[in-house]
Amino acid sequence: MFFKTQKLNQVASLGRAISTTTLMKKFIRSFSAVTLAAFTLNAAPVLHAEDTVKVGILHSLSGTMAISETSLRDILLYTFDEINKSGGVMGKKIEPVIVDGASNWPLFAEKAKQLLEEDKVACVFGCWTSVSRKSVLPVFEKDNGLLFYPVQYEGEELSKNIFYTAEAVNQQATPAVDYLLAQGKKKFYLIGTDYVYPQTTNLILFKYLQLHGVPVENIGGGLRKDDSGKVISAGKYTPFGHTDYQQIVSDIKEFAASGDACVINTINGDSNVPFFKEIAAAGLTPASCPVVSFSLAEDELRALPTKDLVGELGCWTYFMSLKSPENKSFLAKWNDWLKTENYPGVVKEKRAVDSPMVLSYDGVYLWKKAVEKAGSFDVDKVRTALESGEINFAGPGGKTTMQANHHTVKNVYIGSTLANGQFKILKTFPEVKGEPFLLKGLDEQLEKKTAAN
Amino acid sequence: MKRKTELLAVAIVAILVIVILPLLNASGIVSNFTINLYGKYLSYAVLAISVDLLWGYTGLLSLGQCLFFTLGGYMMGMYLMRMIGNLGQYHMAIPDFLVFLGWNTLPTFWKPFASFPFALMMVVLLPGLLALVFGFLAFRSRIRGVYFSILTQALTYGACLLFFRNNLLMGGNNGFTDFKLLLQQDLRLPATQRMLYISTGILLLLTYCFCRWLTKTKFGKVQRAIRDSENRVLFSGYAAANFKLFVFVASAIIAALGGALYTPQVGIINPSEMATDKSLEAVVWVAVGGRGTLVGPIVGAIFVNTLKSWATRAYPDYWLIILGGMFLLVVLFLPKGIVGLISDCGGWIAEKFKTTPVVPDLKQTPDADSLPNPQPAIRNP
Numbered sequence: 001m002f003f004k005t006q007k008l009n010q011v012a013s014l015g016r017a018i019s020t021t022t023l024m025k026k027f028i029r030s031f032s033a034v035t036l037a038a039f040t041l042n043a044a045p046v047l048h049a050e051d052t053v054k055v056g057i058l059h060s061l062s063g064t065m066a067i068s069e070t071s072l073r074d075i076l077l078y079t080f081d082e083i084n085k086s087g088g089v090m091g092k093k094i095e096p097v098i099v100d101g102a103s104n105w106p107l108f109a110e111k112a113k114q115l116l117e118e119d120k121v122a123c124v125f126g127c128w129t130s131v132s133r134k135s136v137l138p139v140f141e142k143d144n145g146l147l148f149y150p151v152q153y154e155g156e157e158l159s160k161n162i163f164y165t166a167e168a169v170n171q172q173a174t175p176a177v178d179y180l181l182a183q184g185k186k187k188f189y190l191i192g193t194d195y196v197y198p199q200t201t202n203l204i205l206f207k208y209l210q211l212h213g214v215p216v217e218n219i220g221g222g223l224r225k226d227d228s229g230k231v232i233s234a235g236k237y238t239p240f241g242h243t244d245y246q247q248i249v250s251d252i253k254e255f256a257a258s259g260d261a262c263v264i265n266t267i268n269g270d271s272n273v274p275f276f277k278e279i280a281a282a283g284l285t286p287a288s289c290p291v292v293s294f295s296l297a298e299d300e301l302r303a304l305p306t307k308d309l310v311g312e313l314g315c316w317t318y319f320m321s322l323k324s325p326e327n328k329s330f331l332a333k334w335n336d337w338l339k340t341e342n343y344p345g346v347v348k349e350k351r352a353v354d355s356p357m358v359l360s361y362d363g364v365y366l367w368k369k370a371v372e373k374a375g376s377f378d379v380d381k382v383r384t385a386l387e388s389g390e391i392n393f394a395g396p397g398g399k400t401t402m403q404a405n406h407h408t409v410k411n412v413y414i415g416s417t418l419a420n421g422q423f424k425i426l427k428t429f430p431e432v433k434g435e436p437f438l439l440k441g442l443d444e445q446l447e448k449k450t451a452a453n
Numbered sequence: 454m455k456r457k458t459e460l461l462a463v464a465i466v467a468i469l470v471i472v473i474l475p476l477l478n479a480s481g482i483v484s485n486f487t488i489n490l491y492g493k494y495l496s497y498a499v500l501a502i503s504v505d506l507l508w509g510y511t512g513l514l515s516l517g518q519c520l521f522f523t524l525g526g527y528m529m530g531m532y533l534m535r536m537i538g539n540l541g542q543y544h545m546a547i548p549d550f551l552v553f554l555g556w557n558t559l560p561t562f563w564k565p566f567a568s569f570p571f572a573l574m575m576v577v578l579l580p581g582l583l584a585l586v587f588g589f590l591a592f593r594s595r596i597r598g599v600y601f602s603i604l605t606q607a608l609t610y611g612a613c614l615l616f617f618r619n620n621l622l623m624g625g626n627n628g629f630t631d632f633k634l635l636l637q638q639d640l641r642l643p644a645t646q647r648m649l650y651i652s653t654g655i656l657l658l659l660t661y662c663f664c665r666w667l668t669k670t671k672f673g674k675v676q677r678a679i680r681d682s683e684n685r686v687l688f689s690g691y692a693a694a695n696f697k698l699f700v701f702v703a704s705a706i707i708a709a710l711g712g713a714l715y716t717p718q719v720g721i722i723n724p725s726e727m728a729t730d731k732s733l734e735a736v737v738w739v740a741v742g743g744r745g746t747l748v749g750p751i752v753g754a755i756f757v758n759t760l761k762s763w764a765t766r767a768y769p770d771y772w773l774i775i776l777g778g779m780f781l782l783v784v785l786f787l788p789k790g791i792v793g794l795i796s797d798c799g800g801w802i803a804e805k806f807k808t809t810p811v812v813p814d815l816k817q818t819p820d821a822d823s824l825p826n827p828q829p830a831i832r833n834p
Contacts, residue, residue: 232555
């Protein structure tokens, strides 16, 4: 009664992953430890081994986000093992410190403090949602920590203590629009879940589309203006967990009647299921009105009915179906590791790899290279090395270079969904430079354009 | 005897928590992390007391108490957001989230929150008024028991959905974060955090004293009578609804004050704090600590949260099982919670070491006291 169903699911999947006996043993051990711990809390001595370096993993292993974030914990453990096998970072083995943020944002802040102040980790890999990043940001700035953030986000943020291996809006949303414009699409319907990522992305797209000659009346979903008549929000928004898309899809159908329309979808999570069901039921096909989704990668597609999604578009800086030798060897090694590893809670069967996972993987290597260049684990020195523009890594998704603006240069791919939950790659935009602040620049360009007319 | 022991224990713990611990922190023995963490637990304890005042003493199981806690946190958060000034990402005079929602000027209702006294007033007023209106409607319609619980849960869920909306201009899903200053003090400084910790400790002590006093008065007796048999109270000519309304509003204000101190210590306030599971957690703390005791909720809130903080680091994969198992144990074997266990043990020890067993067992209820043949021990000395 006191747990959400998701938590129960989490416990259930945990039970599947490890045999009952190990679970029981660990459980009994935990219990005897609990009684002891009640008296010795926060007083546990920190052991500093000479030949290891502590690195934090700050993800939700329980709660609503666990379904996405445990994959990142797994890939990070794999990466650490891989690095440790080949000699570690500057001769030191990585010692992961795993904490559970539990999809609880204040707990994220607390765990970040614990990692930085108590465990004194050299670096932290973590966060998925923007709100979790916003909640730990002040902690990282106060304690001068280092965070690598791997999930596509809305930008409009630049902390000296965070490195964003994530896709910025111009590495996902605007290339997707470029692709659709090149395909001859003239009308764009914006729909998303009501939170900061869709709101900001759609506002950027609203301006970007106008700059590329799309008139305001061809941008669907509705506009909201402030008192002075300035547009402050573009697109249609539904709350988290929304299930009724009948009305919205019939609006889209009307909007798409001319045959040259497409849908930009930033709906998050489970709501995609009823949304795509309605799209299919309304007879909207990828040929007549394609939907490009920014929050659906291979890992999410495992849990969605892909038959409603075949042919719809996705845009990421990595697809599992990439044919490059780096990706093939990466996938082979990852699958081997899954067979042999014995970390608790790592699911072994039917695993997919997607962009956030690969960007976590890239982040660890970028950090490793920066540490080696700086010759030190000191945060300020590592930051200087990362900002030099010389730190790059040939990862599974192609070469990734860290820029002075804490965002990366990398390839962007457009793919169409296949029935097996993979993507067929349709187009590659090589070496796109990540840029966090887009709104202001777009405003200025738009003003210039209207002045020139 | 028991009353004196409790008062003595509370006084000792209060001095330890409010005076000694901060001194140890100032001299570097206790880490800033620990102080900050316990500051958070103490604000949770204030919330737990407010739940106990309702549930343990009046029999009103509110499953939405976190709504008031979070509203208090939001009101303080609005002040803290205004205090960021132009130190945000965009270096503009309005909060960052308004900038990327496209606003250039401050919405009217945000303006007065630059004043600390106003924000503090709103911390009390807004949750208080909401509780007054909701309580008035609910109690006038004689909504009781499980229906009251469901309604409070619906209320907090509704508020949660409302605050998720960006249109409300309260930060949407992200809520408020990245605070810089509180009363011109840098929130990052250990000294500021220490002061917040001490303030929370004092608030908790005052809350405890107020509730202890309230439950001792005639009002408190009516309160417990309502819990035990509301119909008899009504037939005796008391307007039970008014009593319940007062307790509901008082507990909402207590929770809000806890929330107001929670926000600057945690550094973030967002709508997920209003989600229904958070309020359920607060009820669990009270159950674990021992309801209807006032000390119990404090013990429960601190114990459960300490355990959670420890287990999410030490056993990130199993902590839910550990906590869940503990809740099961408490429900099955400790119906009176941790405090009940301690007082039972106390009673057991007293019985064991007393040469003349004339002191009645602490477990006994007044009814048992008045039975003609109370104890076998007395019959064969």
